[in-house]
Amino acid sequence: MKNVRNFTFTSMLLSTSLAVPYLLSAQTVDPTPPLQPSATGRPVSWKLLLPNILRDQRQIWTFPIGLVHGQNLIPSVAVLGTTAALTVVDPHEASYFRRTSAFHWFNSTFSGNATGIATIAAPVSLYAAGLIRKDSKMEQTALFAGEAVADAEVLATVFKSATRRVRPSTIPITGNYSDSWFESGSLYGGKGSFPSGHTIAAFSVATVISRRYGKEHRWVPYTAYCLAALVGASRLSLSSHFLSDVFMGAALGYSISRFTVLRQ
Secondary structure, three states: OHHHHHHHHHHHHHHHHHHHHHHHOOOOOOOOOOOOOOOOOOOOOHHHHHHHHHHHHHHHHOHHHHHHOOOOHHHHHHHHHHHHHHHHHHHHHHHHHHHOOOOHHHHHHOOHHHHHHHHHHHHHHHHHHHHHHOOHHHHHHHHHHHHHHHHHHHHHHHHHHHHOOOOHHHOOOOOOOOOOOOOOOOOOOOOOOOOOHHHHHHHHHHHHHHHHHOOOOOHHHHHHHHHHHHHHHHHHHOOOOOHHHHHHHHHHHHHHHHHHHOOO
16 A cells, blocks of 8 residues: 555656646647747756756856856855754754654655656656757757756765764764764765755756746746745755755755756
């Protein structure tokens, strides 16, 4: 019965991802010819995807230089300050989710595999629908989403390897949740907890779709960000990540998609 329920909800998540492109294209179709510069002013295609990612990575890793000159200083300090404050809450939050069984159904429903597959299915189905409908905006949006996820996951992998934060699920229920940094095994491989990889990917996709379709369809940002937030919440209730991991993942996913990939 449990497996049937999990399969049913996973199917629902996938159905939602697959339905989004057709809901978006039900009212408008972008007549822009394929492979022309998108609404962001950046050309995007399969051929340009890797060069775009390389340029994105350069912008991401040189971002601290701008902070030295006062660019984007206030929002950056706000994000870092909030993350630091949440690390104080992390031990209490992690201990609670490790002890409670109140989220059993939610956890079995929003499993890591289910949310990961749904996050990937959204841009894939968007691209397929764009090909079928000959909708270049939809194709470009899917490619931008894929570019954003790639950029975000590279950053997340480096952070995970550098901080080597253990996951709450690996700490004994009665263990010390305050001592979690620089404790995991390997320095390589991106196995650490900070930031949340599922969350950074979900918010990367949600931000691209929201920024590209939000003005035409006002329901899109609400739906996209609510689904991304559910992914983040599941990482907490599954004890896969601390609250600060999830918050930083959401902030990075949003920032990379909006300011680096879409340049808005």
